Amino acid sequence: MNELFQKPLFQYVIILFFIVLGTGAVLFPFMDNYLVLAIVLIIEYIIFLVMLSYFSKAFIKPVEKAIETMEEIQKGNYDVRLLNNPDTMVGALNTKINGLASNLNQLTMKKDLRLEQLNTLVNNTESSLILIDERGHIQLINQKFIEMFGGELKHYQDQLYYDILDNDACIKAVQKAFVSEKNIKESFTHYIGINRFYYEISGIPIFNEHNNLKGAVLVIRDITELKKLESMRKDFVANVSHELRTPITSIKGFAETLLDGGMSNEETTRDFLRIIYNESNRMQLLIEDLLTLSRLETENFRLVLHTVNVKDITKDLIPTFMYHAEAKKLTLHVDMEENVIFKADKERVKQIFINLLDNAINYTPENGQIYLKVEKKDEYVHINVSDTGIGIDQNKISRIFERFYRVDKARSRNTGGTGLGLAIVKHIVEVHEGKIEIESEVNKGTSMHVYLPL
Structure with a gap:
């Protein structure tokens, strides 16, 4: 009963004391035995205190606890709970308060989750x-x-x-x-x-x-990338138009000359027909390279993978390029490691050799040297084509894999190049999940390194 002598119950204890005292004062004139009166008043006071203590525990304390809990809920602490006895009115109140806190807690969790999702969406x-x-x-x-x-x-x-x-x-x-x-x-x-x-x-x-x-x-x-793609598309259309217009103009011009009477001279006719044939062949090569690039760049492009030996790929190529090199008074050196076997698309890898060797021959002057080396290196097949040709300026190396880019435009056109060879090589290497590197120095030569996974 210690709580009776603490705030806020102590004031009620005082009030009850004066009520009992008042009762004694009223009964005093009618009582002859004052001892009995005092005992009755004391018992009455004790009964009042017991009842006050009971009401305090049964009602006042739970209500105070409920008030404290509601204050916590107002502060945003929805995890607080009250002990309840559903058989009493206060217990029913506590049940309602607990339900309110639980519902608010769930709503807050849902709100926080949605806010977190929104922030994640907005920030990502x-x-x-x-x-x-x-x-x-x-x-x-x-x-x-x-x-x-x-x-x-x-x-x-x-x-x-x-x-x-x-x-x-x-x-x-x-x-x-x-x-x-x-x-x-x-x-x-x-x-x-x-x-x-x-x-x-x-x-x-x-x-x-x-x-x-x-x-x-x-x-x-x-939209920077979109702008770059748009610029590349415009450049591509312009380059294709230019590359096709040149041979078409030549074919049309020489054909008109022959139709206007130029066929009377047999030697001139043969020269003109040879030019028309060469220009039409150049157009065919350009179109074939464009189709190759288009196929390589499609999303559904799939390599035809086989286990291949490098010597099987190059056995028919080496004699042909030896012949082309000798025709230009160049020396082709071949150093090929034995039993270099790996999984790749045979025809695409063959195209890598053709384009790299063709570039080396076209851009190397007479009496120059060309080196082809194939070896296993770590987890790759290393294909290296080097030459003692004109080389590439350092600030132009990053552009040589662009479509239609030529280091020496006049030389490339004279040799029938389309300007797409290295772009094709790069795409073939990428679809094989390989890598390509280049070393070059002006007037000293170029070395191309292709690495294809074993």
Whole structure:
């Protein structure tokens, strides 16, 4: 009963004492035996205290505990629970409070999960996102925006967009979305250091259920790769047009000359027909190379893999290239390790040898040397074609695998090259999951290294 003498029950103990005292004062004139009166009053007081203690434990303490629990729930602590006895009114109240806390806890967990999912989605999207409210304050910004434009998330939060955004295109997009209340889409160029990036920005106004403007969302997408692909497509079309126009012009010109009476001279006719044949053959090679590249670049392209021996691939090629080398007064040296066996597409690997050796012969002047070496190296078959030719400038090496790129355009056209040979080699090596490296020095020669997995 110690709790009776503590707040807040002690005040009730005092009140009961005065009630008992008052009762004694009322009964005092009617009682002859004061001892009996005192004993009755003491017993009455004790009964009151016992009843007070019972009510305290049964009602007051549980209600105080319930109040404390509700205060914790108000603070956001939904894990608190009350002991309950469903047979009592207080127990029923505790059950309701526990149910409320449990429901709030579940709702909070669902909300946190959805918020986490939303944050994950927003921060891992490939586009920059900015959410701006109707007052112009930034409410949300994702990690991609920080990567694109720099800064920290906390510096943007709750700031006016025109005060914190440095990019004019972003500011204008927000303004247009607010003023026009329509979706807008524009593109702009952005520099990070010396690197240039192309971005597409979309401004999307946000409306509530009453069609009132509540803000805007900016979506910024990096289209640099698309721009590069577009540029490559335009260059490709221009190069193909140029490569085809040259032989077609020659064929048409010499054919017109023959039709206009040039066939009277047999020697001239033979020369013209030979030129027409060579130009048409050049067109055929170009078209075949383009088709080869197209097949290699298709998503559903599959290698025809077999276990092959390098000597089986090169046995028919070496005599042919020996002949071509001798015709140009070049020396072809062959160093081939025995029993180099690996899994590959035989016809594609043969094309690697043809294109590399053909390039070496075409770009090496008379009395030069060409070396073909094949060996096992670690987990690869190493194919090395070296020459003592014209070499390649260091700042041009990164471009030699581009389509139609030629180190020496005049020499390449004179030898019938299409400018696609090394691009084809690169694609063949890549689909075999190999690698290709190049070493070169102007006027000293070039060394091409191809590594194909064993």
